[in-house]
Amino acid sequence: MVVSSERTMALYCPACEKLQYHVFSLFEFASSLRPFQCKCGFTQGHIAKKRKRYEIRLLCPSGDRVRLLYTLREFWVAPLLTFYSMDDDEVLGFLGNPDDVESAVANWNSEGLDEEEFLEPEIIKEILSYLQKLAGSERIGCQCDMPSVGIDVYPDKVELVCSHCGSAMLMGATSAKDVKKVKGLEEIIMEPSSYTFLDECFKPVF
Numbered sequence: 269m270v271v272s273s274e275r276t277m278a279l280y281c282p283a284c285e286k287l288q289y290h291v292f293s294l295f296e297f298a299s300s301l302r303p304f305q306c307k308c309g310f311t312q313g314h315i316a317k318k319r320k321r322y323e324i325r326l327l328c329p330s331g332d333r334v335r336l337l338y339t340l341r342e343f344w345v346a347p348l349l350t351f352y353s354m355d356d357d358e359v360l361g362f363l364g365n366p367d368d369v370e371s372a373v374a375n376w377n378s379e380g381l382d383e384e385e386f387l388e389p390e391i392i393k394e395i396l397s398y399l400q401k402l403a404g405s406e407r408i409g410c411q412c413d414m415p416s417v418g419i420d421v422y423p424d425k426v427e428l429v430c431s432h433c434g435s436a437m438l439m440g441a442t443s444a445k446d447v448k449k450v451k452g453l454e455e456i457i458m459e460p461s462s463y464t465f466l467d468e469c470f471k472p473v474f
């Protein structure tokens with residue numbers, strides 16, 4: 269059995285309504301019950317190790333508790349596991365290889381998008397998927413003391429906003445040029461309470 273050393277979990281947080289990533293490795297599971305907390309402070313759930321099984325305990329946005337049971341093999345080897353809520357098949361999050369989780373998240377986000385709302389749906393999708401990729405590897409953030417950065421989507425632009433300090437970065441999303449500009453950023457770390465237009469930066473911010 270090939271066990272990957274690193275697993276990524278992406279979970280929707282019922283408290284701050286943002287997607288939160290958790291990365292952990294096999295070696296972290298010394299204790300039998302491991303909590304995972306969102307950046308906003310909310311405890312999203314626990315992973316309990318039970319002999320040869322792992323139980324993931326989650327809280328749904330509806331407030332219901334969900335328990336998902338996986339074998340050791342599924343938990344550490346499956347490329348992608350999707351967490352569903354019990355009754356209405358709502359997707360709660362993903363667990364798996366970092367790359368697979370990232371693309372699942374990108375698809376998941378674009379599913380909710382109504383294409384008619386955007387001037388250039390393909391451009392928006394490409395920009396969002398790149399931003400998700402950065403977020404997945406912790407390369408989007410804010411320098412304030414409680415960073416909580418979310419993405420707001422408009423018909424012709426995308427805005428990153430830190431809900432704690434109010435810092436924001438606006439980026440156009442209507443042309444191939446806009447895509448190129450965003451993809452030129454390897455990391456986006458905003459200054460507390462700042463407001464930036466991507467057009468004004470010549471190189472990756474800070």
Ligand SMILES: [Zn+2]
Pocket residue numbers: 281282283284285286288306307308309310
């Ligand atoms: Zn949260």
Ligand SMILES: [Zn+2]
Pocket residue numbers: 410411412413414415416430431432433434435460461
């Ligand atoms: Zn901030």
